[in-house]
Amino acid sequence: MFTGIVQGVARVATINDRPGLRTFTLAFPAGFCAGLEIGASVACDGVCLTVTHLVDADHAEFDVMQQSLALTTLAGLAVGSCLNVERAARDGAEIGGHPLSGHVDFTAVLAGxxxxxxxxxxxxxxxxRWMRYIFAKGYIAINGASLTVAEADRKAGWFEVWLIPETLRATTFAEKGEGATLNIEIERQTQVFVDTVRDALDERLGPLLPALEKLLASQGASLDALSEPPKSIQA
Incomplete structure (x- = not known):
C-alpha cells in the first residue's frame, strides 16, 4: 500500500528490453534507497513495481511485464525520463494522502x-466509463500523487485538480504539458460505493432501468449522479 505522498523524483538511467519484459534502472534521490531490499515495492508514477536488483546506494532495477507497459505510461519512458516515486507504507504510517494500491486503472490525457x-x-x-467514479471534492491519484478533485464535468468527461507550488516542486507535474498522458488510480472506496448502488438498481429495476436512465437524462440527471457517494466518504 502507498499513501499518495510523493517522496521524490527518480530518473531512468538505463532500459533493457527482452522478449516480453522491460527492465528499468532508476536513479533515486540520495537516501531514498536506505534499507531498500530486493522484493520491496516502489510506486513509480503510480505503478507498483518490485525491486529485482540493487545496483548501488542510489540505483535499483525493476522488471515490467508487457501488460503493465500496455496499460500505463511506462512504455513511453526513455533514458532521462523522470518519475514520481514513493516507497511502500510501513505499518502505522501516517496517511497524508489516501490509500493507494499502485494498480493503475487507466491512462488519461492532460487536456489543459x-x-x-x-x-x-x-x-x-x-x-x-471511468467518469462515474470521479466527483468534486473526492480523491484521485495521478502519477502516484494523491490529489483532490476540484471540479468534475461528467457530461464533458473531464476533471480538474489544483496544484500548489510545493506540489510542483516535489513532483514531475511542472514538466507535463498539454497532451501528456497520465496514470490514474481511482479511489477504491468510491468505486465500491458507486458499483454497489448501480448493481442494486440493476437488480431491483431490471428491464425498467433503461426507462429510468431515459427519464433522468430528460431531467439533466443520470444514474451516476444518483450513485454519488455521500460527502462523509469523500475528501
Missing part, C-alpha cells in the same frame, strides 16, 4: 493547463 497566481490547474480528459 491554467496558471492562476501561485496555482497550477490541470484539466484531465477521462474515458467515459
Amino acid at each position: 493547463i491554467r496558471r492562476p497566481e501561485n496555482n497550477h490547474v490541470m484539466r484531465i480528459q477521462v474515458p467515459e
Whole structure:
C-alpha cells in the first residue's frame, strides 16, 4: 500500500528490453534507497513495481511485464525520463494522502493547463466509463500523487485538480504539458460505493432501468449522479 505522498523524483538511467519484459534502472534521490531490499515495492508514477536488483546506494532495477507497459505510461519512458516515486507504507504510517494500491486503472490525457497566481490547474480528459467514479471534492491519484478533485464535468468527461507550488516542486507535474498522458488510480472506496448502488438498481429495476436512465437524462440527471457517494466518504 502507498499513501499518495510523493517522496521524490527518480530518473531512468538505463532500459533493457527482452522478449516480453522491460527492465528499468532508476536513479533515486540520495537516501531514498536506505534499507531498500530486493522484493520491496516502489510506486513509480503510480505503478507498483518490485525491486529485482540493487545496483548501488542510489540505483535499483525493476522488471515490467508487457501488460503493465500496455496499460500505463511506462512504455513511453526513455533514458532521462523522470518519475514520481514513493516507497511502500510501513505499518502505522501516517496517511497524508489516501490509500493507494499502485494498480493503475487507466491512462488519461492532460487536456489543459491554467496558471492562476501561485496555482497550477490541470484539466484531465477521462474515458467515459471511468467518469462515474470521479466527483468534486473526492480523491484521485495521478502519477502516484494523491490529489483532490476540484471540479468534475461528467457530461464533458473531464476533471480538474489544483496544484500548489510545493506540489510542483516535489513532483514531475511542472514538466507535463498539454497532451501528456497520465496514470490514474481511482479511489477504491468510491468505486465500491458507486458499483454497489448501480448493481442494486440493476437488480431491483431490471428491464425498467433503461426507462429510468431515459427519464433522468430528460431531467439533466443520470444514474451516476444518483450513485454519488455521500460527502462523509469523500475528501
